Amino acid sequence: MIEGLTDGKGATCAIVGVWEVLGRRWSLHILKNLSTKEVIRFNELKRSLAGISSTVLSERLLELEREGLVTKKIYPEVPPRVEYSMTPQAKELEVIIKELARWAEKWKRPAGLRVATAATVAAQKKSSS
Amino acid sequence: MIEGLTDGKGATCAIVGVWEVLGRRWSLHILKNLSTKEVIRFNELKRSLAGISSTVLSERLLELEREGLVTKKIYPEVPPRVEYSMTPQAKELEVIIKELARWAEKWKRPAGLRVATAATVAAQKKSSS
DNA sequence: CGGTATCCTAGCTGATACTG
């Protein structure tokens, strides 16, 4: 039984908030890139995420900040400088994500190899009847 | 540095496939409900997920099956019976999700309490200059 | 019972343009 999700009563769901944010496109990649340096600036981050737009990056960062995973430090200079970094909370999360990555690696099936699906099973039964 | 994601080279990304599936709505809840019983039938599962439609449940289950997290067993009876269950792979994942849940619980901030955001920080600097 | 087929909509996403 997985804790942290409701039993259908609509209660707490501690996971759900983070899950929604992390499930969004780019979130995980942003976190990954943040984990490579202590601090990182907006455009530096953007360059490292080939294909992301300022709009989306900015939005993702805001969401991550709201979830307490990212800290933003603004230097009131011209030109402006903003540095992003991971919070301790995010660093703990990183550990779990690494486990997840290990899990994914462990179970990764070679591309093209498919397990027998229910459809396959059904077909077998049908042809043998 | 989080492993399992590309370095921007477009390579492996073992996590990404699962992540896309798990990030979708209901996926986690389906997994949770599967974890409460050895096997579960379609409509039983549907009833336990108040609000989900057959369309989406079916879709999610197919995705989870493709990711190797769910097994489907079809009994060629009338009326048809289909049983879903978690794979060993999914049971290992469950452990990680529990850790994630513990993490979420640990860092959960009481509703309504907000950390100082960058906007707040900027405002403070501005008013003090 | 256990789905698929179809359609519709909200929201995410990204491109473009602009600003302090």
Place this chain on the structure above:
DNA sequence: CAGTATCAGCTAGGATACCG
């Protein structure tokens, strides 16, 4: 540099209807 504003396209998700 570090964003926002605006708009357009697409897709995920859900409602409904139907089928083996």
